Amino acid sequence: MAFTFFTLGGRxxxxxxxxxxxxxxxxxxxxxxxxxxxNWDIRRESGSFDKCLKTLKKYIDxxxxxxxxxxxxxxxxxxxGNKNQFKKMAAALETAGRAVIxxxxxSTRKDxxxxxxxxxxxxxxxxxxxxxxxxxxxxxxxxxxxxxNSPAISSGRFKIGRIVQIDPxxxxxxxxxxxxxxxxxxxxxxxxxxxxxxxxxxxxxxxxEKTEFGIITTQNPLISFLxxxxxxxxxxxxxxxxxxxxxxxxxxxxxKTWHPNPLADKKTIRACQNFLQRGSx
Numbered sequence: 001m002a003f004t005f006f007t008l009g010g011r012x013x014x015x016x017x018x019x020x021x022x023x024x025x026x027x028x029x030x031x032x033x034x035x036x037x038x039n040w041d042i043r044r045e046s047g048s049f050d051k052c053l054k055t056l057k058k059y060i061d062x063x064x065x066x067x068x069x070x071x072x073x074x075x076x077x078x079x080x081g082n083k084n085q086f087k088k089m090a091a092a093l094e095t096a097g098r099a100v101i102x103x104x105x106x107s108t109r110k111d112x113x114x115x116x117x118x119x120x121x122x123x124x125x126x127x128x129x130x131x132x133x134x135x136x137x138x139x140x141x142x143x144x145x146x147x148x149n150s151p152a153i154s155s156g157r158f159k160i161g162r163i164v165q166i167d168p169x170x171x172x173x174x175x176x177x178x179x180x181x182x183x184x185x186x187x188x189x190x191x192x193x194x195x196x197x198x199x200x201x202x203x204x205x206x207x208x209e210k211t212e213f214g215i216i217t218t219q220n221p222l223i224s225f226l227x228x229x230x231x232x233x234x235x236x237x238x239x240x241x242x243x244x245x246x247x248x249x250x251x252x253x254x255x256k257t258w259h260p261n262p263l264a265d266k267k268t269i270r271a272c273q274n275f276l277q278r279g280s281x
C-alpha cells in the first residue's frame with residue numbers, strides 16, 4: 001500500500017473513474033496514473049487501476065465498509081468547479097435509503113467527449129446501484145443530457161431517476177460563445193467552453209423521452225444590478241434564466257440568493273429535495 005497523505009481531492013487534474021461508498025479511484029488527466037482516495041480525500045494507494053482496486057477491496061474488508069445503497073444521487077459540477085460545491089446539499093439529500101455520489105472531473109483540462117467517456121466509465125463501474133438520479137450545475141447539465149443518450153446508459157443497466165439542472169446553459173450562452181473565440185481565454189478555461197456556445201449547445205440531444213427533469217435558475221441581486229447597468233450589447237452576453245430553458249421539463253423555478261455558492265443556499269437545497277422526492281418544486 002502507498003504512503004498515505006492528505007490531498008485536495010483532485011479538483012482540476014484528476015478524474016473520478018470508480019466510486020464506492022465515498023472512496024474514489026482517480027486518474028490523472030496528464031500522466032494517466034491512478035490513485036485511491038478514501039472518504040476524507042486521503043491517498044491510500046497509487047499506481048495502476050487494478051492495484052488501486054485491489055487495495056480498495058482490502059480496505060472494504062478491514063473497515064467493514066457496507067454495500068452501496070440501491071438508490072443514489074450523482075452530483076456533477078460545472079466549468080471550473082469541484083465536488084465540494086455540493087457538500088451541504090449532498091449532506092442534506094443523503095437519506096437512509098439513498099446514497100450521494102459527488103465526483104470531480106477536470107472541467108478545464110479536457111474536451112466534451114473525454115468527459116463523457118469518464119462519466120460512462122464511472123457509471124458503468126457503480127456497484128449495486130439500481131436507480132440513479134442526478135443534480136447538475138452549469139455545464140454539468142449538458143454533459144448529463146449527452147450521457148443519458150448514450151447506448152450504454154439507455155440500454156437499461158439501471159433505472160434513471162429524477163434530474164435537477166441548476167443554471168444549465170441548455171440553449172447556449174453568448175458570453176461562452178465569445179470566450180471560445182479567444183484562444184487565450186479558451187486555453188485557460190479549457191475546451192469545454194465551446195460546449196456552452198450557442199452553436200454547440202443546440203447540438204447536444206435533449207433528455208430521452210419521459211425523463212423527469214426540472215430546472216432551477218439562480219439570481220444574485222448584486223450581479224443582476226451590475227448586469228443591468230452595463231450596455232445592452234453586454235447584457236445580452238451574460239447568463240440569463242432564459243438560457244436554461246429546455247422543452248419537456250417538469251417545472252422551472254427561480255431562486256434569488258446572496259450566497260456566493262448558490263448550491264449551498266437553503267432554498268436551492270429545499271427545491272432539489274422537493275423535486276427529487278415528488279417531481280415538482
